[in-house]
Amino acid sequence: MVNKMRESIIMKIHYGTALAAVALVAVHILMRLTQNFAESLEYSSVIANYQFLPYAGMLEIILILLSIHGFNGLRVILLELKQGRAYEKAVSYGCVAAMVGLIAYGSRTIIMVNMGMV
């Protein structure tokens, strides 16, 4: 499925995820500036951030958007370097696997802290 998707569609997804991520990451960074930078990174402050459901939801969306954008970017760079049927397939599936793995790992942190499992 990964190899069958048209490159023009993939690039539209790449640009769409980029624009959405820019807006949401700006909110994420501004949250650090609502108080002193060091204070905003204190344990209690970070826990409060995670347990505020809309913010946790936003973190999850950022995680998905940046994982898609980042690993597709890596795929594009690797495909620029070398081409070939087996190589392109390996790169595409490898990037999708890494993307899914990172989303799963990051989601685990968000969900567990949001549900008070720490």
Added chain:
Amino acid sequence: MKPIDENKEGIGGMINPRRYGIERVAYLFMRLSGLGLLAYFIGHIYETSSILRGEVGWNEFLEITQTNEGHALLAIVIAMCVFHTVNGIRVMLGEGGVGVGKPARPDYPYIPASQNAKHKIGIYSAIVLAAIATMYGLAVMYGE
């Protein structure tokens, strides 16, 4: 059979910024900053997962990042992030046909219409904005 030189330069050709002017430098920086940001993003996901080890685990990891080296790394990340964003928007606009000029007959010295002042200003703006954001980020991190 004699090997055929297919003019494939590989990574060496990709990272050579000396040809084709500032556009080539922007191309190189775009890829380097993209790879750097992906590495930081993976590290950031791993770093934030230390909160699952409770307050002690979180503070232990935070201590590593709250050093001069940690701040320097974050300053580089800010620079890469701003450059990648601004230059990315320029590339998106260019691919959408914005600011690339009208098609015309190629005449000597064959300068592509797309490599015009608008896009060069876009690239230089990305570099300047990255520098300003880095300075601001350092001021915030050092609490000034």
